[in-house]
Amino acid sequence: MSLRVLIAVTHLLGAGHLARAAALARAFAARGHAATLVSGGTPSRLAGLENVAFVQLPPVQTVGTDFKTLLGDNLAPVDEVYLDKRRALLLDTLRTARPDILITELFPFGRRVLADEFATLLDAARRMNPRPRVLCSIRDILVASSKASRVAETHERVLRDYDAVLVHGDPELVPLEASWPVDERVKPLVRYTGYVDENDAPMPLAHRHGxxxxxxxxxxxxxxxxxxxxxxxxxxxxxxxxxxxxxxxxxxxxxxxxxxxxxxxxxxxxxxxxxxxxxxxxxxxxxxxxxxxxxxxxxxxxxxxxxxxxxxxxxxxxxxxxxxxxxxxxxxxxxxxxxxxxxxxxxxxxRRPSPAPTISLDGADRTVIEAESLVSSGPALHRTIDWSPLDLALDRARDQGVPVRFWWRDDDAVADTPRLDRLLELARRYDAGIGLAVIPEKIQPSLARRLASEPKAFALVHGWSHADHAPDGEKKAEFGPHRPLDRMATEAERGLHLAREHLGSRLLPVFVPPWNRISPDLVPRLPGAGFRGLSTFTDRKSARPPPGLVQVNTHVDPIDWHGTRSLADPPLIMTALAGAVERRVTGDADSEEPIGFLTHHLVHDDVIWALCERLIARLAARGIGFLCPDAWFGLEIRSHLKSNGV
Missing domain, CATH: 3.40.50.2000 (Glycogen Phosphorylase B;)
Structure with missing residues (x-):
């Protein structure tokens, strides 16, 4: 994959911003991409740009800390004619380069004095077909405006125009939140690349002196x-x-x-x-x-x-x-x-020299990898999805005093894998509870070790072996009406006992039938097998679940199972989410039942992961979190656990 990359930077005081942008341009060129670097600051000596197209705009600079007054080469304030020349050359470069990736350095988190220039560039990029991915490149630490309105304006610009915010730092040293109030909606777009350093660490001299x-x-x-x-x-x-x-x-x-x-x-x-x-x-x-x-x-x-x-x-x-x-x-x-x-x-x-800390310093290479990944991951999700149906439904629920709660179920976990780690890290990042429907017959010892460190993640019993026993031509089911009832009850009880042996207190006695299908005749048998909860799909039929069970279902699944097996059509997902909220407002569904978001981490691609994070972040921005699993099914489960000495 060979990409066309355009990086726009204007340094106003020192040359650090330009040096960092040039390092990124060199890294893209080294990976075989066609890189163009546009500089709008004072001309500076830049080495190693032989394979980079370099464009110098009519330069501007500032003196001291007066970042509101732009000066030209003669240190006189520039006028609109001068700025028009910059914009014209910038747009001409955009048309010539036809980038797959457009990177603006610092803007919109800074360079407000050049906001019109950057806005012109972004507007032109938005009209291009195909439209380039748009990334913001920022250093580890920013200077946030004291005016909340300006911070909000920055966030809205990011959400409207950008696919990612590349932070050239390491959160182990300083997270972005230490210097900038990151909006929950923006957080999913943030990517830490590590510090940008093109040089290998030198061998310290045997004798330091001076x-x-x-x-x-x-x-x-x-x-x-x-x-x-x-x-x-x-x-x-x-x-x-x-x-x-x-x-x-x-x-x-x-x-x-x-x-x-x-x-x-x-x-x-x-x-x-x-x-x-x-x-x-x-x-x-x-x-x-x-x-x-x-x-x-x-x-x-x-x-x-x-x-x-x-x-x-x-x-x-x-x-x-x-x-x-x-x-x-x-x-x-x-x-x-x-x-x-x-x-x-x-x-x-x-003092003795200190050993270098384990801080990531490969930011240039990581930036290229992130950009390549964004291009290869499909459409820019946050700009193509229309969140307004969900927002309007949540607004109506708020206005009518109807509480809206969410919970999160993920199916098919059996072991600690990189994908499970990504799922749990995402949940932890937003302090979200999550229920993992685990397949008892396939549980590996690593799963218990992993869940031991996750206080808001609990396991549920996902059938027995996740085997399809439905006749040919019928929908898949492990516990459907096609099998002897006693055998299914025995397998369900066996699954509960085996899962508890593996997972102990991290298991809740909640039955999740594979494919969300269960014989109606089996449901009354579940309490006798030791279960105190049931979870399937769609709104539960009654506010009163079967005796002895607490039923909390799931309602929205983002995967297109019958087509691409990637992300379903975003408008359909929004319709499903908004509909679940609306039914609780109108009384067409039990308002006490949390809305269940159903995922399958083992089959997620990057687009599905992105939707999951952006949904969770959007709800978090409204103060709506995902309930902790041991609260979903109420006091009955907790009393059951206590009576069994767990």
Whole structure:
């Protein structure tokens, strides 16, 4: 599969955003994809783009932390004519590249000052046939607006225009929620790629020596350089090296070099920075994304002076996470002085280098894999599905004071498998209860071990062997009216005992007949076999289940069993969900019965998984969770378990 990929980025202050976007472009090209990189920021030296089509828009930049005023090459504010030229070239590039994948860097989570430009690009992409997959590329930490309306606007833009949000970070270090209030509806679109780092970890030098000071590519690091030169006066027994970014004006750079003492080298940033860092005793730097990736690779004791001007919080949060891991000491920007910096460097010299933590650093390659997977997984589900029937039904239920509850049943589990792990991880992510209908004759020991760590997952008894005993030409059934009643009652009881031997307290005495079909004559025999619950499909016929049983059915199955065996037609799924809600509102179904969502994890493809997660997330955003299984069937089951000493 060879894809056409278009990446649009505009860096306004430093070059970190551009460097990360360029790394992604190189990774796509290395996998044989046709990559186009469009940069709207100040021209910067980029290496290794021989196989990438590069387009430079009329550049814009900002000064300091004034991100609302766009300046051109001459540092004068740009006008609409200038911005129109950018938009025209951007759209021309889109038409020429005809991408299968369009990636916008940071927008819509940032770059509001360029919102019209990005909106024009997205609108044009939406009208293309075929329409490209649209991905958002963001760093590990964002700066959220203090206005809830702007955050909501971002989420609505994501839901309308994007297929995925690629977070170039590792939640083990810092989850996106630490810096951005992630909407439950957006959460299913979030994909962590790991940190973007194109370089292999260098071999640390046998003998580390000296202090390396770096400040990224912008002039915002000048206070750090000046403080470091003064601190070096007090620590003269080590060589110092100041690496000054290209964003610092030549006059300022020369002034730094001229004021440096003899044991301090001041030079422009070098391509072998990683090697220099790996041989240093201490690193002094800000806490930008790329710098932190270097520090994670090298494990050098670090002094971090995070950039915090203009109420910036990104670098401070990242620095705090590293400090919590014992990898760095923080000198707040407001407290930066030669004395404080020198004291921190001395403490750093006394510390031993820390082993690098197990943080994912293969973000570029993972980004390509995620993009390939999205293209190969079929239509963009969240943009093609119309949720309004379900939303309207839930609104009516709320307005009329009718509580709507959901539960989740998944059939055919027998062992701990990667697919079961994915199912349980999804349930855990949304704090959802789930009932696993397990096939007694096929249960493997690994299933009990897996369920022991899942407090909201319980097993139910899924027949005996899931064997079809129906005559030819009739619908499949294991416990249908075609078999002797005594034999079926014996098999059901046998299944309950065997499942309990394997699963103990993780099993509820609930019978789930395979294919949801059961002989009416068998139902009254279930309590005598030890069952206290029954679950099939469709609304139960009566508010009063058979004596001795609590019946809670399922009502919506997202799989097209008689066609593609992939996702059923989304409008049909929405109609089924909305109908189940409406029947509880109108009284056509027992309003006390939770709506059952039925899945089969062993046959799910990516499109089915996506629908499941987006439905669960959408309900969670309304405060509707999936009931824990031991609450579905009421006090009768719990009293039964207690009386049996379980």
């Amino acid at each position: 202090i390396v000071v770096s400040g990224g590519s912008s002039a915002a690091s000048l206070p750090l350089y000046r403080a470091a030169l003064a601190a070096a006066q007090d620590i003269a027994d080590r060589p110092w090296r100041l690496l000054v970014g290209r964003g610092v004006a030549e006059a300022e750079f020369l002034a730094l070099r001229e004021s440096a003492p003899a044991h301090v080298t001041v030079e422009r940033a070098r391509p072998d920075f990683r090697a220099l860092l790996s041989g240093a005793e201490v690193s002094v730097s800000q806490a930008g994304y790329n710098t932190v990736v270097d520090l994670l690779r090298c494990g050098v004791p670090s002094i971090l002076v995070p950039f915090e001007a203009g109420k910036e919080t990104e670098q401070r949060l990242r620095a705090e996470r590293l400090a919590a891991l014992g990898l760095a000491e923080i000198v707040p920007e407001a407290e930066l002085s030669p004395q404080h910096l020198a004291e921190a460097v001395r403490r750093g010299l006394a």
